[in-house]
Amino acid sequence: MNTPAANNPVAIEQISYLATYQLRHEVLWPGQPIDFVKIESDSDGYHYGAFFNGRLASVISLFVNGHEARFRKFATQKDLQNKGIGTLLLRHTLAEAARIGASYIWCDARTDALTIYQRFGMKPNGEVFYKENVAYQKMKLNLR
Numbered sequence: 001m002n003t004p005a006a007n008n009p010v011a012i013e014q015i016s017y018l019a020t021y022q023l024r025h026e027v028l029w030p031g032q033p034i035d036f037v038k039i040e041s042d043s044d045g046y047h048y049g050a051f052f053n054g055r056l057a058s059v060i061s062l063f064v065n066g067h068e069a070r071f072r073k074f075a076t077q078k079d080l081q082n083k084g085i086g087t088l089l090l091r092h093t094l095a096e097a098a099r100i101g102a103s104y105i106w107c108d109a110r111t112d113a114l115t116i117y118q119r120f121g122m123k124p125n126g127e128v129f130y131k132e133n134v135a136y137q138k139m140k141l142n143l144r
């Protein structure tokens, strides 16, 4: 668990996958039933939450399989987006993936969220594809 500096109201903690569901649902798939945001392997993953002044502001889920890491279901509360919270959470997640032993990490990124991944040096891998009319691009980064 990270202890936030006195002037930094963001704290990042490992959380239960159950704690991610509401944010995943509200931000990513509000028009779908809650079961749509559950991942079969959720119980095998690492789930991190960024708390802003004590409120769960952003969530992300990390799955590591040997040298391969993947993150999924990255979402920040609408009213707290574009404040740098997601950047802190993603930085933490990439560091955790490397610490756990992954040599690369990938995600299926919504194309309208690509720039945050590009700022971390992630590169497109393959073609744009669609899920429920949302455009995605696989993005990849070597961790060592």
Ligand SMILES: CC(C)(COP(=O)(O)OP(=O)(O)OC[C@H]1O[C@@H](n2cnc3c(N)ncnc32)[C@H](O)[C@@H]1OP(=O)(O)O)[C@@H](O)C(=O)NCCC(=O)NCCS
Residues within 6 Å of the ligand: 027, 028, 058, 074, 075, 076, 077, 080, 081, 082, 083, 084, 085, 086, 087, 088, 108, 109, 110, 112, 113, 114, 115, 116, 117, 119
């Ligand atoms: C993508 C998402 C998780 C990022 O979380 P976030 O907390 O908004 O992330 P940040 O605030 O760190 O960065 C978002 C943007 O705000 C900018 N930003 C960061 N700090 C900022 C600040 N203090 N003031 C203004 N802008 C800032 C970043 O540069 C970034 O811009 P970019 O996307 O053009 O690179 C969030 O926007 C979200 O939930 N989007 C909807 C769901 C979604 O698309 N999820 C990703 C699926 S792949």
